[in-house]
Structures are given as C-alpha cells and as structure tokens.
Amino acid sequence: MSSPRKVSDSTVRRLSFYLRILKEIRGRGVQTVSSAKLAESTRVTSAQVRKDLSAFGNFGVRGRGYDVAELQDHILRILGLDRTWRTIVVGAGRLGSALTSSEDFSRQRFSIVSLFDNDAAKIGRRVGDAEVRPIEDLERFVQAEDIQIGIITTPAKYAQEAADRLARAGIRGILNFAPTRLEVADPVRLRNVNLAVELEGLTFAIADVAGDSA
Amino acid sequence: MSSPRKVSDSTVRRLSFYLRILKEIRGRGVQTVSSAKLAESTRVTSAQVRKDLSAFGNFGVRGRGYDVAELQDHILRILGLDRTWRTIVVGAGRLGSALTSSEDFSRQRFSIVSLFDNDAAKIGRRVGDAEVRPIEDLERFVQAEDIQIGIITTPAKYAQEAADRLARAGIRGILNFAPTRLEVADPVRLRNVNLAVELEGLTFAIADVAGDSA
DNA sequence: AATTGTGAACACCTTCACAGCT
DNA sequence: AGCTGTGAAGGTGTTCACAATT
Structure with missing residues (x-):
C-alpha cells in the first residue's frame, strides 16, 4: 500500500517498538498519543518518531497527536502484520x-x-x-x-x-x-x-x- | 589493554565476523591475510576492515597484510574473549x-x-x-x-x-x-x-x- | 496552546584515494 | 609491487527548530 523511497533498518526496528507501546496504551483505553509520549516510552527523540512515521504518510493531526488505534493499524500494515x-x-x-x-x-x-x-x-x-x-x-x-x-x-x-x-x-x-x-x-x-x-x-x-x- | 576513543557498535559486530573468518583460515594453516581477503569473506570493503582494526592499533604490515594468529589474538583480547x-x-x-x-x-x-x-x-x-x-x-x-x-x-x-x-x-x-x-x-x-x-x-x-x- | 511535518544543521559511519612502509 | 593506515570526501541517520495546523 505504501511506497516509501528508502527506509532504514533502524526505522523499521523502531516501528516494532512503537507498535508494542501502541498496543499497551490502547489496552489502557487511551485514544490519542503524541510523538513525545511515544518517544519517552521507546527512548528516542520525538523528532525521530515523527520522521519515522512521516516516511509512510501523514498519520498525525497537528496540535492533537496520533490516533492510537489508527496508528497501530497503519504500522501493522506497514510491517506486513495485517496477515498471517x-x-x-x-x-x-x-x-x-x-x-x-x-x-x-x-x-x-x-x-x-x-x-x-x-x-x-x-x-x-x-x-x-x-x-x-x-x-x-x-x-x-x-x-x-x-x-x-x-x-x-x-x-x-x-x-x-x-x-x-x-x-x-x-x-x-x-x-x-x-x-x-x-x-x-x-x-x-x-x-x-x-x-x-x-x-x-x-x-x-x-x-x-x-x-x-x- | 586498548583504549580507543569511541568505537561504533557496527565495528564491534564486524570484529566478531573477522574473528570467525580468522579462526577458519587459521585452521587451514594460512599464515597471513590481507584486508581485501577479510573483506571478501565478510562482505564489507577492505577500507572498512582496515578502519575497524586501526581503531585498536596497527596490527598490519604494509605490503604484507596481517598475521592471522596475531590478529586473532588481538581481536579476542579486544572483545574480552581472552578469559571465561x-x-x-x-x-x-x-x-x-x-x-x-x-x-x-x-x-x-x-x-x-x-x-x-x-x-x-x-x-x-x-x-x-x-x-x-x-x-x-x-x-x-x-x-x-x-x-x-x-x-x-x-x-x-x-x-x-x-x-x-x-x-x-x-x-x-x-x-x-x-x-x-x-x-x-x-x-x-x-x-x-x-x-x-x-x-x-x-x-x-x-x-x-x-x-x-x- | 499544543503538536505535527520537515528543511537545514549536525553527527556519525563508510568509502575513496594515496602517501608511506616493507 | 603489494598492502596498510588514514585524512578527506561522501553518504546516511539523527536532532534542531520552526512554520503550519488544529
């Protein structure tokens, strides 16, 4: 579905970590998450989180953040985890x-x-x-x-x-x-x-x- | 023993690979190896091999290459494998x-x-x-x-x-x-x-x- | 007021290319 | 002649900082 030019291995690894955090906070019923919050939980900078995600699309909303469920679905699809x-x-x-x-x-x-x-x-x-x-x-x-x-x-x-x-x-x-x-x-x-x-x-x-x- | 300023994780990983190759060619009785030969076996450039090694000392001999046994010992010591x-x-x-x-x-x-x-x-x-x-x-x-x-x-x-x-x-x-x-x-x-x-x-x-x- | 998306700056890593040694 | 060690160039990944948006 996505067609990014070139994505580094580090970015792909971090997507896996974001996914883990998203699953966890979604389980706690949280609706929205900022790049700063994702960054804190995964020990990277918030700019890194935004750069990583922006390689695949504009998933966030300025002033608000990212919808947890939606972002999780995006990353699952990006990593090819929307299938068995x-x-x-x-x-x-x-x-x-x-x-x-x-x-x-x-x-x-x-x-x-x-x-x-x-x-x-x-x-x-x-x-x-x-x-x-x-x-x-x-x-x-x-x-x-x-x-x-x-x-x-x-x-x-x-x-x-x-x-x-x-x-x-x-x-x-x-x-x-x-x-x-x-x-x-x-x-x-x-x-x-x-x-x-x-x-x-x-x-x-x-x-x-x-x-x-x- | 060595005291390098800063060594990247990639360099350390490659040292492990060099070590594996050295063990193998030493087993075949080879005395000397060039950075080009090590590079070929580990899929990096010869300059990379030389840079990696030169972070820890001058192990090679110009015109000749590296002594297999000696280099193996150096890398074992660098990686802390000279002990149990x-x-x-x-x-x-x-x-x-x-x-x-x-x-x-x-x-x-x-x-x-x-x-x-x-x-x-x-x-x-x-x-x-x-x-x-x-x-x-x-x-x-x-x-x-x-x-x-x-x-x-x-x-x-x-x-x-x-x-x-x-x-x-x-x-x-x-x-x-x-x-x-x-x-x-x-x-x-x-x-x-x-x-x-x-x-x-x-x-x-x-x-x-x-x-x-x- | 908050937070994204991103060009520009920066830092790090790799490759080039060659002087220097054997 | 062959091969290392390395400064300089080139490339890639990260962080900064701010305009754009809600």
Whole structure:
C-alpha cells in the first residue's frame, strides 16, 4: 500500500517498538498519543518518531497527536502484520523447538506449520502443534502448504543447504540463526540473528572502559 | 589493554565476523591475510576492515597484510574473549534451556553456571551441566560464584525484576531476550535481542517492494 | 496552546584515494 | 609491487527548530 523511497533498518526496528507501546496504551483505553509520549516510552527523540512515521504518510493531526488505534493499524500494515505468515523451522534442535513453542511467534501473526530435520530420530516428533518432517520433504511441503518464511536453526554446516532448499522451493524470507553467512539469490530476503555476536558485543562493553549502555 | 576513543557498535559486530573468518583460515594453516581477503569473506570493503582494526592499533604490515594468529589474538583480547565469562540464565523455559545447551556458548568462552526460575516445578532440574535454582537465591549465588553475565529469558512481565536482582547482585552485563525495554543503572551493560523485531523486519522487507537483502 | 511535518544543521559511519612502509 | 593506515570526501541517520495546523 505504501511506497516509501528508502527506509532504514533502524526505522523499521523502531516501528516494532512503537507498535508494542501502541498496543499497551490502547489496552489502557487511551485514544490519542503524541510523538513525545511515544518517544519517552521507546527512548528516542520525538523528532525521530515523527520522521519515522512521516516516511509512510501523514498519520498525525497537528496540535492533537496520533490516533492510537489508527496508528497501530497503519504500522501493522506497514510491517506486513495485517496477515498471517506461514512459517517453517529448519533444524529441530533445542533452539528450533524453543522458537516454535515461543509466544513471541504465536501471539504475533506467525504460524509455525512444521519443522524439518535430517536426523531420523527426530522425524515424527511433535513440537507444539507442529510435526518434525524429513528435510527431503521440504521443497514439496513449502509449495504445497504455501509457506512464506523459513527459520534456520541448524548447525552452521547445514545452514547453506537449508537456505538453498528454501530458496529453490520459492520461500520469500529467511531468518537465520546459524552462525554463518548465507548466500541467497535475489527475491529471497535474509535476516540474521547471531547469538555469539550479541554476547561478544556485551563482553566488549564490559571488558572495555569505553562505550555506553543501550 | 586498548583504549580507543569511541568505537561504533557496527565495528564491534564486524570484529566478531573477522574473528570467525580468522579462526577458519587459521585452521587451514594460512599464515597471513590481507584486508581485501577479510573483506571478501565478510562482505564489507577492505577500507572498512582496515578502519575497524586501526581503531585498536596497527596490527598490519604494509605490503604484507596481517598475521592471522596475531590478529586473532588481538581481536579476542579486544572483545574480552581472552578469559571465561561466568554466566547465568534467568528463566528456565524452553529458550533459556536451549541457550544453555547451545554450542554457541560453550564453544566460546562462556560458561553457563546455573539457571534461575520462579516456578517451583522447575527447581532442581538439570540442563546440561547446570541446575535450575530458585530465583530468591540469585543475588547470593551471583556474589558467591562470581558471575559476570546474566541472560534474561523470562516472560516480559518478570524481566525487569530479573534485571533488578542481577544489578543488585553486582552483575556486569545483561543479555535480554524478553520483549520489553529494561531499565538498568550505570555500571551494568545491557544488550537486547528481540525475536519479534527481527521477524517483523523480515516481513516488512517481504511485504514491501523496496529494501535490499542483507 | 499544543503538536505535527520537515528543511537545514549536525553527527556519525563508510568509502575513496594515496602517501608511506616493507 | 603489494598492502596498510588514514585524512578527506561522501553518504546516511539523527536532532534542531520552526512554520503550519488544529
């Protein structure tokens, strides 16, 4: 619906935070919110909030602020959360299983439909509502079940193969937790979460005298 | 050891990537590496690699490049990985348990010594080498066992209490997986990993026509 | 009176390009 | 000849500050 020129990753991340605040204050029955109030709750400046939002439209009313429900709907649509995303997890280890059962996913509009693994011992096991299937069935399953998102939680050595299978099957986005750089061809979107990098960022900040908490 | 003025978060993240590449090529017996080679493997420019490294010292040799083993040692020290970090997990749910057993942690210099939970049913349970203890024992344990890092994997509503306990006990850094903004006072370092934000960043990129894969 | 939307200023980060060292 | 280290240029993201609007 929207067609912004270029939106920074930081802006998109902040939209997620605004959304969380909006949900909370909407639950308290508040009708209207100012950029200053949103800024306070998310630890950014009010100008930042207004710039972020104005990249997608003029959602506010001068002198009054933003309508909470309306703004929430706008951001949901911008982030593509006005629909359910059919998702699979590749790698049915502890992390994959934990994510599958996580409330973060089910409470949002993400439905984890199945897990895949190459370990015969895990096939058929149930994790929440999903079942673990053999990796060989991945392509067929993605196409038959109209899966849009794949989450990779395999060991690093299998992650590229997982990405290739997902890409071949026509997946639209990949969230990669394996500690390795993946190659994916153009229409597929890739996002990485690397736990070691986060921990090392923390030890750097602790070990060093410099830096500032975030 | 080093005392750089100000180092950006992006630089620190890239150091983690360089480290991974260095480990790999060192394993292959390579002695020397150029910024161009490091850049190629990590998808940045060679100038970026040199700038990142030069913030901490002159590690390279003009005309020759960087000594692989030496550079690895430097980065390990910079990131505070030349020691073992005693760590606890607060929230012994699926995610906390998965992280505790994760190779990412044990393979690096992180030792997860114990988990804490407020659910009586979980107390005493073992996860890998660690045992789940009651949350009330946290402060005493952190001090007695000289714990430096706390990982929060509780539900959002308990996360601030967990952070307060950790801070009170004198923890040095917190890695927070709970989807909420935590307040921590000054000497404590905080880093957040928010799975919902990552997923929403992905759906934004898919839903929208704009953007570029990363 | 309050608060948005935004051009301009500012700060930060990345890339260029080359002098300097081996 | 090859490659680093870095000042300068270029680019991107953030904050300021104020005109516009209710």
